[in-house]
Amino acid sequence: MSDGSPGAGRARLSRERVLRAALAVADGEGLPAVSMRRVAEELGVETMALYRYTPSKDDLLDGLVETLFLELEERLADAGHPAVAGPTPGHLARTDLRRALHGLASEMYRVAEAHPNVVSLCATRPLTVPLTRRPPAVLRVHERLLTLLHAAGVEERAALRTYRAFISWVLGYIVIDLREVVDDPDEPDPAFRLGLHRLPAKDFPMLRAAGPRLAERGHEEQLTAGVDALLNGLGAGDGE
Known part of the structure; x- marks a missing residue:
């Protein structure tokens, strides 16, 4: 101070x-x-x-979200990400689109990983205001995502489906992966740390058995694997 x-x-x-x-x-x-x-x-x-x-306090919380997205922009610019350069429509190969979306998702994860206590705001605060009233730094991520899809020649409806699925997946994954609520943070055993031992074994056998794996983060590898699944399922990542 x-x-x-x-x-x-x-x-x-x-x-x-x-x-x-x-x-x-x-x-x-x-x-x-x-x-x-x-x-x-x-x-x-x-x-x-x-x-x-x-x-106001609400404006302060919205400002925290804005600050994280400004940090994201800095990271994208430093990495020379195509979303910042603004690709020419029709001149982004689908393989390059896939790499660009991997990079965007990974940079979003890294910003959130640096500020895990604020991650939940990125999913909740934007829901309190209409899209057009969100901070410009937040809107630019949406704009750049749509620009990448357009530059790769993704058909409009497929682009919108991919845009919505990408934003939902990445933000949801980040919140779940980085903001896990534990029962006892000092407990070394993963199942006990999550409090899974409190669940009746006969009612929740799968959750009990998955305890050690549930306590591990998925990190960027599972994040980008999910992006691939979205692209493949929505037909936005095939061909050139």
């Missing part, structure tokens, strides 16, 4: 700094710790100084 005076802190404030401070609190202390007061403490300013940049 800064040792500067509240006035000096306000002079240095920006929306980006406020959101970065909120992300730092979420990363270090968990999402429930994020509040206007706690973020102000992190910045070394009075709570009221934040309202110029984020007028």
